[in-house]
Amino acid sequence: MPLTTEQRRRNEASIRAAMDRLLLGQLPARGGCNLKTLAREAGVARTGFYARTDPQGNQRPGPYQHLAEEFQRRLADLREAGAVSDPRELQITRDHARSAQSAVNGIAAVSAYLGRRPEPDVRVGHASGSPRGLASGQPLLAAGSMVHGVGIRAPR
Numbered sequence: 001m002p003l004t005t006e007q008r009r010r011n012e013a014s015i016r017a018a019m020d021r022l023l024l025g026q027l028p029a030r031g032g033c034n035l036k037t038l039a040r041e042a043g044v045a046r047t048g049f050y051a052r053t054d055p056q057g058n059q060r061p062g063p064y065q066h067l068a069e070e071f072q073r074r075l076a077d078l079r080e081a082g083a084v085s086d087p088r089e090l091q092i093t094r095d096h097a098r099s100a101q102s103a104v105n106g107i108a109a110v111s112a113y114l115g116r117r118p119e120p121d122v123r124v125g126h127a128s129g130s131p132r133g134l135a136s137g138q139p140l141l142a143a144g145s146m147v148h149g150v151g152i153r154a155p156r
Helices: 005-023 035-042 065-081 087-116
Strands: none
Touching: 005 035, 005 065, 035 065
8 A cells, every 4th residue: 555645754754863863873772773773763664765676677766765875875974984873883893903902912922932932843743942852862742642532653
């Protein structure tokens, strides 16, 4: 059933009010700054934001497609300006920064550890600087030893 002019006008006003709230960061619980939340907050069907294709392949715009484009343009402008209205995006940005810093700290710690430790010998089972290493000629693991449940075989 097609919308009357009055219903469409009321729906557009509701969408614009919801758009302003979302772009100001007033998000509902479990909602993001996206078209799905915009439709839910305005009380309209989300399908109204998208173009439709008839059986002949002709496209016609959705009744609120112009508002969806305006919402996405305004959201992109806010993101470019550095003002993020979705707190989840802020959390993601903080988590990425924290993860990158953690990786840098981990690499530094491993590098520092490896810098204090003698380099392993290229031969399997021996390590330079070990009391039982190359000086005595004995391998670190003898044939028949178990490492993490895997037996060590003697070389053939």
